Structures are given as C-alpha cells and as structure tokens.
Amino acid sequence: MSRVYLRQLLSLALFCLLSFAGWGLPALAQSSPPDLSPQAVQNISDLRQKAFAASQKGQFTEAETYWSQLIEYLPEEAALWSNRGNVRVSQNKLAEALEDYNQAVALAPEQPDPYLNRGAALEGLGRWQDAIADYTKVLTLNPNDAAAYNNRGNAKAGQGEWDAALADYQTAADLDxxxxxxxxxxxxxExxxxxxxxxxxxxxxxxRRYPSFADARAALTAALWSQGQSGEAESNWVAVMGLDRRYKDLEWLxxxxxxxxxxxxxxxKFLNL
Incomplete structure (x- = not known):
C-alpha cells in the first residue's frame, strides 16, 4: 500500500495525514530472520497481505490483529509498529497508537514516516507543540515532504497561529x-x-477542479452566504448534501x-437562516 493511500484513508479519521509505511514493504520482504522455517516465512507473507487488505477495507480491528501477529514474528521491523499505530488511530486508540509510533521511531530514527504518523496522533491528543516538533523532524529528513508541511500547518492552526499555518499550507500546495x-x-x-x-x-x-470535493464546496457555501451571494451559496450546498452530510454538524466541523x-x-449563519 502506498503512502498516499493511507494518507487519504486516515485523514477521514482525524483530517490530519498519516502514512502507511510504504518504506517498510521491501524491508519486510527482506527482513525475515534466516532461522525462520519455510512455514513461518509463508505465514509472514500471508499475514502481510491480510493486514494491508483489511486496512484498505476499513476493517481496522482485524487489521490490528494481523499487524500484532506480524510484530510477534518481526519485533525489530519498525514499519509493522507504525502500521499498527495507524489502524489504532483509526479506532481512536490514540494513546496505544502513540506507544507504537514511539517504538517505530526508536527502531528507525532516520525514517520520516513514524514521525509523521506520531505527529498526527499527537495532534489528536491536542499536543500541538509536540506534533510540530515531529513534523519539523520529518522536514529535516525530507525537506520536500508536502504532507509534513500540511500537518504542521494543522498543528499551528490548533494553536491559533493562522499566519504561520497559512505559510505551511502554501508550501505544501506548492510542493504538490x-x-x-x-x-x-x-x-x-485565508x-x-x-x-x-x-x-x-x-x-x-x-x-472547478474537484467537483466532488465536499470540503471546498461547503466552505464556498459559507463564504458566499456571508458575502450576500445566496443563490450560488444554496446551489453549492445542495451539492454538498449529496456528497457528505457531515457538514451539517458544526461540532464535527x-x-x-x-x-x-x-x-x-x-x-x-447559513444553516440557521
């Protein structure tokens, strides 16, 4: 599974981007200890396929079980800890996910993904400054990581630092x-x-570019209504309700x-009127 896929998948859970450790796939394939039996090697291969398949389907409880079984076989494989952390985030098990990411960072301190994922969990816990530190570490390791800039912007926004958040968002958009x-x-x-x-x-x-992007349409609805452009606002809202009805929930927003x-x-104001 690619980094991009999991970033999209788990942004639905926290709207902050995580990454399945795609860097772990070749490592996983190569890191089976030489003293494992052929049956154990086959079990690892089967479990890996099941873990990714369950994660893709949103079957996070099952996926967590598979990642845990893989960790029993390969406890020194950082990608496995990071990936189990991801599915725990998707179940809102943030404290447990944080423990997994800590282990992944300890095992692979020069890999950016565990820091990126840990930062997202820290955001979910409201630990903005710690999250910013992790995203900054990602950028030290990979200065062109657009997701790290976007996520760092999210954490700065969480602190109310909107100018600084905007700068990070713009850099992320420029990079990708x-x-x-x-x-x-x-x-x-803005x-x-x-x-x-x-x-x-x-x-x-x-x-215009992404007609099914509910987030942009909902924001456009609100902004247009505030400017007195009620007809265009209402037209966009009809589209939003056909795409994602969560935007009626102000607490969720x-x-x-x-x-x-x-x-x-x-x-x-739009919803009330």
Missing part, C-alpha cells in the same frame, strides 16, 4: 499542486485571517475536521 487538502486548508486560513475574497477565489478554483472558527461561524 494536486494536494487538494493543502489547498483548501490554505483557503480556510478566510480566518479576513481575506474573504481570496478565500472565495481559491474555493471556486478547487470546486470544529473538533474533527477542525475548520477555523470564522469559517464555522459563517456556515452556522
């Missing part, structure tokens, strides 16, 4: 122009900073999706 969440996060930060016209321009651009306060307030 197809990174839609980084672009919408930048537009949300709105929080009072740059409504620029935010609307970016939301419109995103909805504030605490899970973590929209900026100004954006949540704008949508609240």
């Amino acid at each position: 122009p197809k990174f839609a969440f980084a672009r919408v996060n930048a537009a949300l930060a 709105y929080q900073l009072g740059h409504a016209d620029e935010a609307i321009r970016q939301f419109r651009s995103l909805t 504030s605490t899970v999706r973590r929209w900026p306060p100004a954006m949540v307030a704008a949508l609240e």
Whole structure:
C-alpha cells in the first residue's frame, strides 16, 4: 500500500495525514530472520497481505490483529509498529497508537514516516507543540515532504497561529499542486485571517477542479452566504448534501475536521437562516 493511500484513508479519521509505511514493504520482504522455517516465512507473507487488505477495507480491528501477529514474528521491523499505530488511530486508540509510533521511531530514527504518523496522533491528543516538533523532524529528513508541511500547518492552526499555518499550507500546495487538502486548508486560513475574497477565489478554483470535493464546496457555501451571494451559496450546498452530510454538524466541523472558527461561524449563519 502506498503512502498516499493511507494518507487519504486516515485523514477521514482525524483530517490530519498519516502514512502507511510504504518504506517498510521491501524491508519486510527482506527482513525475515534466516532461522525462520519455510512455514513461518509463508505465514509472514500471508499475514502481510491480510493486514494491508483489511486496512484498505476499513476493517481496522482485524487489521490490528494481523499487524500484532506480524510484530510477534518481526519485533525489530519498525514499519509493522507504525502500521499498527495507524489502524489504532483509526479506532481512536490514540494513546496505544502513540506507544507504537514511539517504538517505530526508536527502531528507525532516520525514517520520516513514524514521525509523521506520531505527529498526527499527537495532534489528536491536542499536543500541538509536540506534533510540530515531529513534523519539523520529518522536514529535516525530507525537506520536500508536502504532507509534513500540511500537518504542521494543522498543528499551528490548533494553536491559533493562522499566519504561520497559512505559510505551511502554501508550501505544501506548492510542493504538490494536486494536494487538494493543502489547498483548501490554505483557503480556510485565508478566510480566518479576513481575506474573504481570496478565500472565495481559491474555493471556486478547487470546486472547478474537484467537483466532488465536499470540503471546498461547503466552505464556498459559507463564504458566499456571508458575502450576500445566496443563490450560488444554496446551489453549492445542495451539492454538498449529496456528497457528505457531515457538514451539517458544526461540532464535527470544529473538533474533527477542525475548520477555523470564522469559517464555522459563517456556515452556522447559513444553516440557521
């Protein structure tokens, strides 16, 4: 499974990007201790396939069991600890996930993915400064990691540092122009900073490029309504409700999706009226 796939998968859980340790796949294939029996080697191969398949299907309880069994065979394989942490995050087992990421970091201190994943868990626990430290470490190891910039922006936003968050979001979008969440996060930060016209321009651009991107359409709805453009706002909202009805839940927007306060307030006015 690619890093990109898990980043998309687990962003649904925390809206902060995690990474399945794709770097671990070749290592896993090569790291079976030489004294393992042929049957054990086959078991490892079967478990690996089952673990990734269950993770892809969102069967996180089963996936956790498979990763745990793999760890019993290969306790020195950092990718396994990191991947088990990921499926624990998806079950909101943040403290347990953090323990797994700590072990992955200890085993592979020069690999960026465990830091990226640990940072996301730390965000979920509201430990913004610790999360920022992990994302900064990722950027020390890989200065062009767009996900680390985006996630660091999320953590800075969690501290209310919107100018700094915007800078990180913009860098992430520059590094990966197809990174839609980084672009919408930048537009949300613009709105929080009072740059409504620029935010609307970016939301419109995103909805043209990604017509099914509910986050951008919902934000565009709120921003247009606040500008008195009710017809276009209502048209976009109809599309949002056909894509993802969670956007009616202001608590979810504030605490899970973590929209900026100004954006949540704008949508609240739309929903109330």
